[in-house]
């Protein structure tokens with residue numbers, strides 16, 4: 001359960017060079033999917049490198065509540081004994097997905113076509129987030145749902161006892177919606193088709209193929225992706241090696257770019273092209289990042305990232321079509337942009353408004369408090385860079401139960417003129433439980449408490 005009763009204020013101070021090796025944890029998206037597909041296979045799935053953050057632990061607990069055996073056998077090593085496609089049993093209590101949009105939306109999809117009923121809730125952040133984007137397509141399978149006004153949690157899903165396969169064009173760029181439909185399609189007889197206009201992370205497609213589902217993706221002449229899944233497969237248990245999370249790597253990487261004299265190595269990070277937008281953008285801004293030892297691990301391309309301090313970063317415009325491949329990285333990119341020269345214009349970012357917080361608003365208000373000029377509209381964030389060492393800092397920023405907002409402002413504090421505090425760093429444990437020791441080991445000065 002991930003609701004934090006007591007806020008944990010934290011402060012980052014201007015730091016000396018960051019040096020060393022940053023072993024960031026396993027990928028959050030892949031970790032959720034490994035547990036869920038493990039629970040939907042028959043037999044024993046072994047997972048290594050699982051992210052042991054609160055979001056993923058909540059998904060592990062949920063899989064137990066639906067009848068799978070899920071056991072931790074070592075650090076990041078988990079064994080799941082699945083119940084098969086359509087084999088979930090009705091949970092005896094409410095499923096609490098904590099802070100995790102991915103957890104709740106994917107699990108809703110996975111149970112939707114099993115003819116059982118489950119009620120979902122989450123923390124104060126998750127209970128504000130829209131679920132209609134998932135319940136709309138699930139209704140096409142024959143699913144009923146009732147939640148709070150505006151389609152918010154707590155919400156009860158009455159699964160379809162006799163589901164029908166569907167064809168659905170996802171109206172917003174969302175891997176969570178795509179994945180919920182695919183997971184629901186697993187227990188619907190016939191072919192389920194998902195069409196996405198803008199490519200989003202493809203971990204579900206890769207992992208479904210790995211577990212033996214019949215799934216194919218065709219790219220149409222207009223660029224849309226048509227994903228076809230045959231229902232009612234018998235999923236075969238797998239050995240899943242989870243690569244390290246590029247969205248977590250983003251924090252030490254951006255910190256090293258901004259703190260003079262830094263030189264760090266971040267090994268084994270996923271370079272899946274559907275997740276690579278931040279690194280591409282940073283390099284276009286002039287960042288010194290090299291990708292060493294490229295290889296494949298667990299069905300995903302990975303590399304070791306070598307990152308050196310890059311003083312003269314330039315503002316840039318990120319195109320709308322790149323937004324999905326770096327959607328969780330815009331908060332920390334806006335911090336890098338504040339320390340660069342010139343304007344950075346981030347386009348096509350309205351999905352940021354429905355994450356753990358309204359991330360455009362949270363970054364804009366916090367950066368302004370630190371002395372940075374911001375412009376924003378519904379779908380765009382513009383940061384006026386103040387150049388190397390030019391951000392005054394000296395403010396306390398509100399994190400709104402959002403781990404990425406907390407970590408982003410702490411990165412800013414490492415390079416700003418005066419310390420930057422966050423009102424609550426507790427949510428960092430949802431995705432990056434070792435953030436504090438990892439950053440301390442590199443030489444970053446991050447302390448508990450406000451200024």
Ligand SMILES: O=C(O)C1=C[C@@H](OP(=O)(O)O)[C@@H](O)[C@H](O)C1
Pocket residue numbers: 028029030101102173174175176177179201327328351
């Ligand atoms: O499918 C996933 O694992 C995720 C998809 C993205 O959300 P959306 O599907 O809402 O874009 C992303 O922001 C989230 O952190 C993880």
Ligand SMILES: C=C(OP(=O)(O)O)C(=O)O
Pocket residue numbers: 099100101102103328355356404431
């Ligand atoms: C948006 C995020 O996660 P989720 O949607 O799973 O809560 C995130 O981790 O940045």
